[in-house]
Amino acid sequence: MPTTVAADNGRAEQETVKKGNVKTSPKMGKKTLTLDTMNPHIKVMEYAVRGPIVIRAGELEMELKKGAKKPYKEIIRANIGDCHATGQVPITYIRNVLTLCINPKLLDSPDFAPDVKEHAKRILSSTRGGLGSYTDSTGLDVVRQDVADFIKRRDGIAADPDNIILTAGASEGIKALLKLINNEKNGQKPGVMVPIPQYPLYSATIAEYGMEQIGYYLDEDNNWALDINELKRSIREARKVCHPSVIVIINPGNPTGQVLTEENIRGIIKFAHEEGLYIMADEVYQDNVYAPGSKFHSFKKVMTQMGAPYDGLELASFYSTSKGFMGECGIRGAYMELVNMDSQVMAMLKKMLSAKLCPTSVGQACIGCVVSPPKQGDPSYESFMSEKQAVLKSLAEKAKLVTDTFNSIPGIHCNTVQGAMYAFPRLDLPQGLIDKAKSVGQDPDFYYALQLLENTGICIVPGSGFGQKPGTHHFRTTILPPPKQMEEMMVRFKKFHTELMEDKLKNV
Ligand SMILES: Cc1ncc(COP(=O)(O)O)c(C=O)c1O
Structure with missing residues (x-):
């Protein structure tokens, strides 16, 4: 299909016609919706994780398939946190429960363990007509109750199922909440504090909704810790242009892989209280903690333990089936817990969500399995635990391999990957390369990532897509x-970087 993306719709049409693939008709004259008339916020939003480097990786993959000769035989996709796409295997218990939910005829099959059947029956009992029917907009009752029980087991603090909303991936909940918060005050846009570097869902959504991004830099020299003085600096400056409304914390961090200490979280909560901010705690990587001594602490637990006045703060916490040990990204299961939300605002949020009917029912069943896994003594317990631990052990080994290898390459500095699924190393790039990149209109890290891809087949994402300190x-x-x-990948990377530094690579 020819592309017809052009600012001038007349020209776009002519181009389509010139390429000869599409018949014209009088009706195809002027377009009503053009780049000039469309929502301008969409034009400025960017999402680097699926940006130009990734598109080029797809092209190279096609070239390899057609027999093109390259210094490598396959593309290594290290650009996106899509676990199953890179070979992680599904957890059998989860898939078996989902299978029975989707095909209840199999409930009589001897091939499924009794606890699997029980779980599927429980989920189905709260649907109106199986997974093919719409659910309530906030999700199935049984699953929301299971989420509440999971939170209570995790934090030792009660959770109310009415404060839990199931969503199609954490992204949906995050976007819904930002939409709810989006309101001008005295002619100023609402400001959203996000870490820099950040996961680009936030910058993209802030741009999409026309909100103001307030970046606070994570402290790279201190393993990407969150410095309260930096929060104060960023909010002070932001007040000149917007009214700060919400602070986003990603813990464990994407792209930075750090796990916040309890003390650090307490400092953030105090800051949010002083500044009157709503707290959005993105805790989708809570299962992914590897470094000895690191531990996940939920914002809800810390805030509640701090007592008054902090336990009254408004908080949203997000968890997802996409990460952790299950990595079920495509199934789109997640929940958000809304702590201390004003009851009238909660009603408005539920009204807003009702207009899109409900999150995917398979996603709801999937988060139901994640929060209510087999218990000790259940027939599936041993196999579930061994599969879960195998995934987490392998991730922990790779986290160490990546940190150690990058730190062994002169000119690359990598903080310890304490958690999540990423490393965010810093590159010392020679001035010649920086100048060359600028001469072709590219950010130096984009240029580096593109050269890495072309020369080694390794697909990574340039730091500029997440934000980084200037320079x-x-x-x-x-x-x-x-x-x-x-x-x-580490062998190819080391060779590429060393040769690049020694100026031995052709065409770079
Ligand atoms: C920090 C963070 N939050 C949210 C998401 C979105 O996850 P989901 O697939 O549940 O929408 C991701 C996905 O990579 C993420 O890294």
Whole structure:
């Protein structure tokens, strides 16, 4: 299909006609919706994780398939936290429960364990007509109750199922909440505090909704910790242009892989209280903690333990089936817990969500399995635990491999990957390369990532897609490729970087 993206719709049409693939008709004259008339916020939003480097990786993959000769035989996709796409296997218990939910005829089959059947029956009992029917907009009752029980087991603090909303991936909940918060005050836009570097869902959504992004820099020299003085600096400056409304914390961090200490979280909560901010705690990586001594602490737990007045703060916490040990990204299961939300605002949020009917029912069943796994003594317990631990152990090994290898390459500095699924190393790039990149209109880290891809087949994301301190250059890699491929990737990476630094690479 010819592309017809052009600012001038007349020209776009002519181009379509010139390419000869599409018949014209009088009706195809002037377009009503053009780049000039469309929503301008969409034009400025960017999402680097699926940006131009990734598109080029897809093209190279096609070229390889057609027999093109390259210095490598396959593309290594380390650009996106899509676990199953890089070979992680599904957890059998989860898939079996989902299978029975989708095909209840199999409930009589001897091939499924009794606890699997019980779980599927429980989920189905709260649907109106199986998974093919719409659910309530906030999700199935049984699953929301299971989420509440999961939170209570995790934090030792009660959770109310009425404060839990199931969503199609955490992204949906995050976007819904930002939409709810989006309101001008005294002619000023609402400001959203986000870490820099950040996961680009936030910058993209802030741009889409016409809100103001308030970046606070994470402290790279202190393993990407969150410095309260930096929060104060960023909010002070932001007050000149917007009214700060919400602070986003990603813990464990994407792309930075750090796990916040309890003390650090307490400091953030005090800051949010002083500044009257709504807290959005993105805790989708809570299962992914690897470094010895690191531990996940939920914002809800810390805030509640701090007592008054902090336990009255408004908080939203997000968890998802996409990450952790299950990595079920495509199934789109997640929940958000809304703590201390004003009851009238909650009603408005539920009204807003009702207009899109409900999150995917399979996603709801999936988060139901994640929050209510087999218990000790259940028939599926041992196999569930061994599969879960195998995934987390492999991720922990790769987190260490990546940190150690990058730190062994002169000119690359990598903080310890304490958690999540990523490393965000810093590059010391020679001035010659920076100048060359600028001469072709590219950010130096984009240029580096593109050269890496062309020369080695490794697909990573340039740091500029996540934000970084001016004058620094980074990239994000996932730790997801299978161990053998990860080792191979590290060998190719080291060779590329060393040759680049020694100016031995042709065409770079
Ligand atoms: C920090 C963070 N939050 C949210 C999401 C969105 O996850 P989901 O697939 O549940 O929408 C991601 C996905 O990579 C993420 O890294």
